[in-house]
Amino acid sequence: MKSTQLLLLALAASFVSRVRAVDPPSRKLRPVPFTEVRLQDSFWAPKIETNRRKTVPHNIRSCEETGRISNFAKAGGKEPGEFKGICFDDSDVYKMLEGASYTLALRPDRDLEEKLDEIIAKLAAAQQPDGYLNTYYTLVEKGKRWTDLPNKHELYCAGHLFEAAVAHHGATGKRTLLDVARRFADHIDRTFGPGKKSGVPGHEEIELALVKLYEATREERYLKLAGYFVDERGRHTDRKPYGDYCQDHLPVREQSEIAGHAVRAMYLYSGVADVAAYTGDRALVDAMERLWRDVTQRKMYVTGGIGPSAHNEGFTVEYDLPNQSAYSETCASIGMALWNQRLFLLHGDGRYSDVLEQVLYNALLAGVALDGERFFYVNPLASRGRHHRQPWFGCACCPTNVVRFLPSVPGYFYASSDDGVWVNLYGASETVVAFGPRGRERRVTVRQETEYPWSGRVVVRVEPEGGPLEMSLRLRVPAWCAAPRYRVGGGAFAPAAAARGFLEVRREWGVGDSVELDLPMDVQRLETHPAVKGNQGRVALRRGPVIYCLEAADNGGSAYDLALPRDEPFETVHRPDLLGGVTVLKGHGVRARLAAWEGRLYRSVADPEKVEVTAVPYCVWDNREPGPMAVWIPESAGLAQAAPAPTLASRSKVAASHVWRLDTVESANDQVLPSSSSDHGVPRFTWFDRKGSKEWIEYRFPAPAEVRGVAVYWFDDTGTGQCRVPASWRVLSRKGDAWEPVEGASAFGVAKDAFNRVTFRPVRADGLRIEAQLAPDASGGILEWRVLEGAGG
Numbered sequence: 001m002k003s004t005q006l007l008l009l010a011l012a013a014s015f016v017s018r019v020r021a022v023d024p025p026s027r028k029l030r031p032v033p034f035t036e037v038r039l040q041d042s043f044w045a046p047k048i049e050t051n052r053r054k055t056v057p058h059n060i061r062s063c064e065e066t067g068r069i070s071n072f073a074k075a076g077g078k079e080p081g082e083f084k085g086i087c088f089d090d091s092d093v094y095k096m097l098e099g100a101s102y103t104l105a106l107r108p109d110r111d112l113e114e115k116l117d118e119i120i121a122k123l124a125a126a127q128q129p130d131g132y133l134n135t136y137y138t139l140v141e142k143g144k145r146w147t148d149l150p151n152k153h154e155l156y157c158a159g160h161l162f163e164a165a166v167a168h169h170g171a172t173g174k175r176t177l178l179d180v181a182r183r184f185a186d187h188i189d190r191t192f193g194p195g196k197k198s199g200v201p202g203h204e205e206i207e208l209a210l211v212k213l214y215e216a217t218r219e220e221r222y223l224k225l226a227g228y229f230v231d232e233r234g235r236h237t238d239r240k241p242y243g244d245y246c247q248d249h250l251p252v253r254e255q256s257e258i259a260g261h262a263v264r265a266m267y268l269y270s271g272v273a274d275v276a277a278y279t280g281d282r283a284l285v286d287a288m289e290r291l292w293r294d295v296t297q298r299k300m301y302v303t304g305g306i307g308p309s310a311h312n313e314g315f316t317v318e319y320d321l322p323n324q325s326a327y328s329e330t331c332a333s334i335g336m337a338l339w340n341q342r343l344f345l346l347h348g349d350g351r352y353s354d355v356l357e358q359v360l361y362n363a364l365l366a367g368v369a370l371d372g373e374r375f376f377y378v379n380p381l382a383s384r385g386r387h388h389r390q391p392w393f394g395c396a397c398c399p400t401n402v403v404r405f406l407p408s409v410p411g412y413f414y415a416s417s418d419d420g421v422w423v424n425l426y427g428a429s430e431t432v433v434a435f436g437p438r439g440r441e442r443r444v445t446v447r448q449e450t451e452y453p454w455s456g457r458v459v460v461r462v463e464p465e466g467g468p469l470e471m472s473l474r475l476r477v478p479a480w481c482a483a484p485r486y487r488v489g490g491g492a493f494a495p496a497a498a499a500r501g502f503l504e505v506r507r508e509w510g511v512g513d514s515v516e517l518d519l520p521m522d523v524q525r526l527e528t529h530p531a532v533k534g535n536q537g538r539v540a541l542r543r544g545p546v547i548y549c550l551e552a553a554d555n556g557g558s559a560y561d562l563a564l565p566r567d568e569p570f571e572t573v574h575r576p577d578l579l580g581g582v583t584v585l586k587g588h589g590v591r592a593r594l595a596a597w598e599g600r601l602y603r604s605v606a607d608p609e610k611v612e613v614t615a616v617p618y619c620v621w622d623n624r625e626p627g628p629m630a631v632w633i634p635e636s637a638g639l640a641q642a643a644p645a646p647t648l649a650s651r652s653k654v655a656a657s658h659v660w661r662l663d664t665v666e667s668a669n670d671q672v673l674p675s676s677s678s679d680h681g682v683p684r685f686t687w688f689d690r691k692g693s694k695e696w697i698e699y700r701f702p703a704p705a706e707v708r709g710v711a712v713y714w715f716d717d718t719g720t721g722q723c724r725v726p727a728s729w730r731v732l733s734r735k736g737d738a739w740e741p742v743e744g745a746s747a748f749g750v751a752k753d754a755f756n757r758v759t760f761r762p763v764r765a766d767g768l769r770i771e772a773q774l775a776p777d778a779s780g781g782i783l784e785w786r787v788l789e790g791a792g793g
Contacts, residue, residue: 015105015170024277028348034411035105041428051406052103054372059096059403062392068093071135076125083139088153092400094160098167099404105171120177131187150202150242159206166216193228200233202246204264207271227275253283256290262307262314266335273342302540304359307332311721319531322681323381330367330398333359334405350501353424354479361545365619368402375399381631386666420472426452453544454583456519468510474502481519523570537639538632547618552627554614559628560641561592585615592642608637644671649787652699660688674783677716677752684715686781698769709759709788715781724778725750733765762791
């Protein structure tokens with residue numbers, strides 16, 4: 001074996017010995033750590049390498065440029081200055097450190113290791129003598145520790161520190177960050193618990209992190225503290241409840257319906273699964289099953305994404321799954337993967353791995369661009385072409401979550417039990433698996449040969465150490481596959497009958513023995529439950545684990561105006577030159593004709609145009625020129641949305657005094673008509689989170705034009721959010737560099753659920769501006785703003 005391979009094997013063994021000193025007694029399976037799996041495929045391996053070369057440096061650089069790292073130097077007295085950023089920005093540094101440490105565990109890098117040492121020294125300097133570590137409270141709200149658990153996220157930040165510390169210790173063997181984490185964990189243990197301060201984190205995360213810290217240190221207090229935070233949630237004997245937004249409405253054992261902030265829910269339930277794996281608490285396990293059924297059967301997107309609503313970044317009611325306004329946060333997808341992997345290990349049931357795979361190949365991967373340096377916070381299933389990945393965010397949880405998750409992906413491929421090896425995900429790879437009771441393990445090398453996810457042919461070869469051995473080799477049979485089959489060696493194919501999602505092949509295995517699994521990847525048209533009203537008459541395309549979409553770049557510059565008649569077949573074409581190498585779907589559809597309705601109430605039905613259509617994997621959309629995208633596609637041209645005729649407003653450039661990070665100024669002129677002022681199913685522009693202030697939004701026309709009025713559809717989410725119609729507003733016109741109020745204006749209306757039409761004396765202008773005085777203690781926004789052209793009529 002080459003010296004490099006020997007070194008990597010040694011590093012992998014060291015990592016495992018440092019991060020997992022104990023096994024949960026109630027788990028059926030043991031995961032094979034990511035450091036012990038060598039991916040050799042053309043799908044995941046390049047993405048992990050991009051993460052190492054691009055995403056890790058990008059995250060480090062962004063944390064430096066935004067002051068996140070210097071906050072620690074300031075808190076430690078190493079640099080002058082004030083705190084910069086959001087109160088929970090420490091967590092981004094910790095997640096970045098975790099991802100960089102995982103990268104070091106896979107491939108040594110002296111420069112990167114020295115950079116981490118430099119950052120960790122600043123963290124250590126910021127730690128207080130009693131072990132407390134939080135730069136916001138050290139620099140901004142001194143003396144107010146633990147006074148705002150629902151909102152300031154001290155425990156959430158601590159949890160990410162613990163995860164980073166375990167990862168760094170595992171990768172390097174150094175205790176510098178682990179010692180910092182243990183001192184802080186000891187401080188928290190002295191502060192919270194029975195007979196101490198009562199409370200739980202508003203943003204969960206520390207629960208699963210404490211279990212990781214316990215596994216690395218064997219310190220029982222950390223496991224008990226994780227159990228305390230799980231048990232205390234939903235109990236309000238001596239504190240105010242946080243509500244279902246933080247999953248604090250009921251004790252965990254009594255919860256049945258998933259609710260609130262999606263990321264918080266996933267982190268909590270991952271921690272609950274970890275605690276249950278050690279305690280065997282049946283009530284916790286049963287609660288996880290009820291919650292899992294609720295989310296997967298009623299509240300999950302076809303991409304595996306979760307959390308449809310922007311107003312709470314999470315769950316609403318059953319079957320509320322809008323496409324264009326889907327929130328589906330990248331962090332929530334990562335949390336969904338974490339939770340389902342834990343449930344799989346707990347139960348050994350393939351249905352959890354089916355969801356894991358669905359998330360991995362679709363919603364989660366869409367969160368990062370192919371270049372590794374741009375990210376989605378929000379992952380809609382339809383776009384008018386104005387939703388794009390960004391290099392960074394003010395709240396940068398998603399970029400720093402991606403950087404730590406991708407290196408860990410190989411750890412989701414394999415698991416072991418006392419009687420054999422489990423192959424959970426497919427991809428060309430090699431690993432050495434130890435299975436059997438602790439102290440009496442046998443080792444077997446397992447290799448996969450496959451072009452998955454583009455091909456369903458998988459060959460698994462085994463090489464037992466020390467001669468032939470009898471064991472069970474279990475291969476997951478994905479739920480998406482209708483007619484799986486397999487053969488051992490060169491024998492005949494037989495149907496692959498699965499029990500709990502896995503085909504079990506038990507026999508005596510010798511060196512070179514193999515199993516071939518054939519998973520036919522037909523192009524499938526998926527329909528939605530009838531209660532999801534927005535998807536009725538529409539289909540989504542799936543091939544294997546991959547969900548597809550129509551993107552304008554492949555379809556004549558548009559996507560919303562296309563329909564896929566049911567009897568039209570698709571062919572598959574692998575394009576190694578496209579989007580990093582993908583299989584595309586090609587077929588025929590129809591395009592609705594341009595809608596020209598000005599001055600008409602009725603018209604003759606126009607025959608749709610027959611066209612060729614191309615679908616690409618959803619996970620790679622928005623990596624080329626901007627344009628519309630759609631996952632759910634009409635089967636009838638009558639449901640296709642023909643492109644509206646361009647207007648002066650739609651051709652204008654839009655700017656505003658402020659726009660909320662999850663909205664876009666271009667939503668004001670996208671020609672998408674809302675159903676009401678509280679319509680969360682369409683794109684919107686808002687001035688949130690500014691309240692009671694004077695704000696503006698403006699159009700710059702492509703050329704001077706004569707205009708005579710405007711029509712504004714205000715956004716007002718009374719009852720669910722903090723936006724209201726404005727207290728007052730006015731319109732200004734622009735000539736040259738000057739803005740002047742329009743003359744002779746009619747009343748400036750603030751009616752809800754309708755366009756507020758204002759006419760004024762015609763004026764030739766370069767642009768128009770709306771100035772709005774927001775209502776006291778409220779923000780505001782616009783769903784659509786039209787401009788009335790011409791001199792009158």
